[in-house]
Amino acid sequence: MSSECLNINEIFYSIQGEGLYTGCAAVFVRLAGCTMGCSWCDTKYAAQTNMRLAPQSILDEIKKYNCPRIVITGGEPCEQQITPLLDLLHSNGFEIHIETNGSININTQKVKCLTVSPKRNPHPEMLKKADAIKCVIDDNPQSSSQALDYQKYLKNGATLFIQPEGNKKENLIKCLELIKQNPQIRLSVQLHKLIDVK
Ligand code: SF4
Numbered sequence: 001m002s003s004e005c006l007n008i009n010e011i012f013y014s015i016q017g018e019g020l021y022t023g024c025a026a027v028f029v030r031l032a033g034c035t036m037g038c039s040w041c042d043t044k045y046a047a048q049t050n051m052r053l054a055p056q057s058i059l060d061e062i063k064k065y066n067c068p069r070i071v072i073t074g075g076e077p078c079e080q081q082i083t084p085l086l087d088l089l090h091s092n093g094f095e096i097h098i099e100t101n102g103s104i105n106i107n108t109q110k111v112k113c114l115t116v117s118p119k120r121n122p123h124p125e126m127l128k129k130a131d132a133i134k135c136v137i138d139d140n141p142q143s144s145s146q147a148l149d150y151q152k153y154l155k156n157g158a159t160l161f162i163q164p165e166g167n168k169k170e171n172l173i174k175c176l177e178l179i180k181q182n183p184q185i186r187l188s189v190q191l192h193k194l195i196d197v198k
Pocket of ligand 1: 038041
């Protein structure tokens with residue numbers, strides 16, 4: 001099997017539930033594994049590798065769906081060597097989106113939408129390249145001020161989203177207060193969970 005094979009958890013077709021492209025159709029390529037180990041991670045199941053696929057096999061799977069938009073997510077996709085996959089998708093005319101915790105600085109020249117959801121030690125260059133920085137607001141009293149701190153990295157036209165952890169009411173209330181005090185920030189809810197789709 002090719003050394004370019006990637007550990008994949010799942011590939012599926014759905015709508016984007018978070019961030020800039022909320023409500024848009026996309027094929028999701030969920031890479032397996034993440035070493036960050038956040039206690040509230042809602043994709044812990046992505047630790048499991050269900051397929052090892054070469055970029056060409058991933059492309060063949062993606063082509064089964066009639067959708068030009070591909071979201072590379074995880075787990076943490078940048079912990080694997082995804083550049084050959086990005087090159088192949090780009091040369092086949094796909095619009096590439098990446099969702100990452102931003103801890104590893106990768107070449108994003110071929111990426112249409114880079115969303116960084118920072119956890120521990122995000123790479124400053126990834127924050128500066130991001131089209132969206134998405135911060136989770138949880139019961140940590142520091143989470144609101146930490147989210148505001150990331151504004152200094154936003155490039156021109158980029159957006160800071162805050163997202164209530166687990167779509168919980170108490171976290172949503174904190175988000176709404178923060179947004180009303182800082183109208184440049186946007187709310188991201190996990191729409192796919194609210195409407196109960198994958
Ligand atoms: S960085 Fe993201 S994928 Fe990794 S453990 Fe944390 S929430 Fe889960």
